[in-house]
Amino acid sequence: MNKKAPIYITLLSSLLLWNCSKDPKSETATEATTEKVVDIVHVSEAQAKNVQLPVGDFEQTIVGEEVTANGKVEVPPQQMISVSVPIAGFVKRIDLLPGTPVRKGQVLAVVQSMEYVQLQQEYLQALSKQKFQEQDLSRQETLNQENVGSKKKLQQIDAEYQTGKAMINGLEEKLKLIGCNIAKLKAGTITPSINVISPINGVTKMVYVNIGKNIAPTDVMMELVSREHMHLELNVFEKDANKVQVGQTLLLENPRLANKPLTGKVILVGQTIEGPTKAILVHGHLDNEVLEQKLVVGQYVNTKILTGKKAVQTLPEDAVVRRGEGGLIFVKLKTNSYQQIPVKLGITENGMVEIILEKTLPSKEIVKANASVLQAMLAGGEGEE
Structure with a gap:
């Protein structure tokens, strides 16, 4: 029995110390910091005469049902051009920067190529041999x-002639792809330079080369974007896809x-x-083409798609104080x-705001005008304490 006594004494001492350590003032302070939410405002008789506060129930309004769709401004793939040269060479001149406007037929860069010179030489030699x-x-x-x-000799000469003719035709098509002026070449003018021509009206998206850089036929020199067929590329979530x-x-x-x-319009x-967002792609065009041209490719946009009509409970805009x-x-x-x-607020249409209740109202007498006045009085400390 005497051996267990120290244990009881130790426990008793711990309890006494814990009770003494409790500060009643700290508990009072914690309770004092808990603010009471003030949500009731009282209006004096004088204020009631000056401020019109008509009351009534919600109104049933037919409004347009809408779906939120976010996305960006894009162009069709055929309006995004990767510019390259189908022969090896090096860049002699280029004056473009990203964002620079370009015109169809404009010289974008100049490339010099020994292979191009060799190709022209072979073409002229083939022409001479054909004669x-x-x-x-x-x-x-x-x-x-x-x-x-x-x-037999006639057949041999005819075969050589046809082979030479086929070679000339092939070389001529290759030169045309590069942009060679065949008429000048046939007159004997060989040029080492290739003019890189813009195939569209648009803007420069990116430039990947500089003066003196060696390029191969597989290298993209620059990317161009045409602004003629811009559209909105929007994401609509799976739950709204069928709307x-x-x-x-x-x-x-x-x-x-x-x-x-x-x-x-949705097109x-x-x-x-x-993707992971579980959305469908929706493409649209603005009705005003002039304003559509002022959008920037890649620009983020936030849109609403009107998908139909629905009946909702609404209040006049003057009966609602917006908060975010x-x-x-x-x-x-x-x-x-x-x-x-x-x-919560839904669609706003013709001065009426859709009201989405989060809880049951304590009264059916809803203030239908000058709600901002009541909110100002409440914020000014005229609410119930």
């Missing part, structure tokens, strides 16, 4: 008609271009779910006493 073969073939045909020449159809109206908010949303709806993506409304509890209620 000799043509004359030789004509002589052999004459001799054959007089039964003097050999048919979107070709021809539906889309709205694009861009304060830089206009004070109100720009309208457009193509993807048929497969893409949500808002506040007020309901009348008793004479000159109003409670603030947080709500």
